[in-house]
Amino acid sequence: MTTIPAQEDGGSTILEIAQQPDAWREVAGRTDEQADAFLGELLAKPDLRIVLTGAGSSAFAGEIAAPALRRHLKRRVDAIATTDIVAGPLDFLERETPTLMVSFGRSGNSPESLATTALADELVDDVWHLVLTCDREGKLGREHTGREKSLVVYMPERTNDVGFAMTSSLTSMLLSCLLMLGPASPGDVDALAAAAQQLIDSQRDVRALAQSKKQRFVYLGSGPLEGLARESALKLLELTAGEVVTYFDSPLGFRHGPKSVLDADTLVVVYVSTDPHTRLYDLDIIAEIRAQLGQDAVTVLTTEPIPAELGPALVLPGLVGLDDAVVALPYLVFAQYVALFTSLEYRKTPDNPFPSGEVSRVVKGVTIHPMTNGDVHA
The missing domain is CATH 3.40.50.10490 (Glucose-6-phosphate isomerase like protein; domain 1)
Structure with missing residues (x-):
C-alpha cells in the first residue's frame, strides 16, 4: 500500500x-x-x-x-x-x-x-x-x-x-x-472496505486534484448523497481554514441559481447515485458542466461506468446495488483526502488548521439558555 x-x-x-x-x-x-x-x-x-x-x-x-x-x-x-x-x-x-x-x-x-x-x-x-x-x-x-x-x-x-x-x-x-x-x-x-482501500492505495491520484489549487470546489449529490456533498464541502472548508470557497447542492437544485458560482477556477465533484432514475439527473449535470467548462472541471465518483461520451469517471467496484447511504462511506474517504491534500497545498496544518483557536475541535463558548415555563407549555 x-x-x-x-x-x-x-x-x-x-x-x-x-x-x-x-x-x-x-x-x-x-x-x-x-x-x-x-x-x-x-x-x-x-x-x-x-x-x-x-x-x-x-x-x-x-x-x-x-x-x-x-x-x-x-x-x-x-x-x-x-x-x-x-x-x-x-x-x-x-x-x-x-x-x-x-x-x-x-x-x-x-x-x-x-x-x-x-x-x-x-x-x-x-x-x-x-x-x-x-x-x-x-x-x-x-x-x-x-x-x-x-x-x-x-x-x-x-x-x-x-x-x-x-x-x-x-x-x-x-x-x-x-x-x-x-x-x-x-x-x-468487505466491499465497502475494498472500495475505500482502492482510494487509499491511489491517494496520489487524489492529491493531483488538490495540486490544481482550484479556488472553488462544488460538491453535488442527490438524496443521501446531498448530505455527503454537504459534509464534503465542510471538510474542505475546515481543513483549508476557509481559504477555499466550497459549495454543495443537488444536481437539479444547482441549476436554480447556485450554478452562478462556476468559473474556470472551479472544480465540481459529482457523486453519482446507484438509483437508476436518480442517476439520469447526475449524468445530465456532468454533461452540462463539462460542455461548459471542459472535462477536467468535473470529477465523477460512481459505482459503475458512465457513458463514454460523458468523459472519465472514478469507478469504485463492487458496490453496484447498494444504497446510496451505504456507498457514501467510501465516497467520504475520497472527500477526506481531497480536503487533506488541498489543506497541505495551501500550507495549512490539517491536524490543527486554526492554530490561533478561532475554530476549535469541540465547539466552545456556547451558552445554553433555559426555556421558560411559557415556552415549554406553548
Whole structure:
C-alpha cells in the first residue's frame, strides 16, 4: 500500500483516514444482543418517530442516513441538527409522538448534544435515546449510560480521532447506524472496505486534484448523497481554514441559481447515485458542466461506468446495488483526502488548521439558555 509518512505529511489525519477499512470491519464484526433487544422492541411500535441528530459533521451523518432509513423502515425518520433543536425545540420536538433520538457525537462533549437530549426528555412524553459516540470519557455517553430508556454504543477506540476534522469517527458512527437500523448488512462491509482501500492505495491520484489549487470546489449529490456533498464541502472548508470557497447542492437544485458560482477556477465533484432514475439527473449535470467548462472541471465518483461520451469517471467496484447511504462511506474517504491534500497545498496544518483557536475541535463558548415555563407549555 502506498502511503505518505505521517510525520512528513498529514499528521494524524492521514493515518485516521487510512485506518477506516479496518475500523469498518471491526464495527461490522461486533454483536450486541442488548442493542438488538433495545431496538427490536422500539421498532415494533408502529407510530415511532426516529430523529437523527448531531452538530456539524455529526448532523450530516444523519442527513446521509435518514432517506435510506426512511425507505428501509417504512416509517418517519427526520435528520435535525442539535443546533436547530436547541435554538427552537418546539419547532422540532413533538410531545405526543413516541420518539427514538439517535445522537451522533465524536466526543459527546458539544454543549448542544447534551442540551438536545435533555430537551427531548423534557418535551416528549415517550422518548428513547441511542447514543453513537467514540469517546468513553465523553459527557453524552456518561450521561446516558445505565439509563433505562437509553443505549450507548461506543465505536472502536481508535476512531476517536485526534485530528481536527472528523474522519474515521464519522464513518464508523454512520456505518453503525446503517447496520443497526438498516439498510446495511455486515456482508456489505468487505466491499465497502475494498472500495475505500482502492482510494487509499491511489491517494496520489487524489492529491493531483488538490495540486490544481482550484479556488472553488462544488460538491453535488442527490438524496443521501446531498448530505455527503454537504459534509464534503465542510471538510474542505475546515481543513483549508476557509481559504477555499466550497459549495454543495443537488444536481437539479444547482441549476436554480447556485450554478452562478462556476468559473474556470472551479472544480465540481459529482457523486453519482446507484438509483437508476436518480442517476439520469447526475449524468445530465456532468454533461452540462463539462460542455461548459471542459472535462477536467468535473470529477465523477460512481459505482459503475458512465457513458463514454460523458468523459472519465472514478469507478469504485463492487458496490453496484447498494444504497446510496451505504456507498457514501467510501465516497467520504475520497472527500477526506481531497480536503487533506488541498489543506497541505495551501500550507495549512490539517491536524490543527486554526492554530490561533478561532475554530476549535469541540465547539466552545456556547451558552445554553433555559426555556421558560411559557415556552415549554406553548
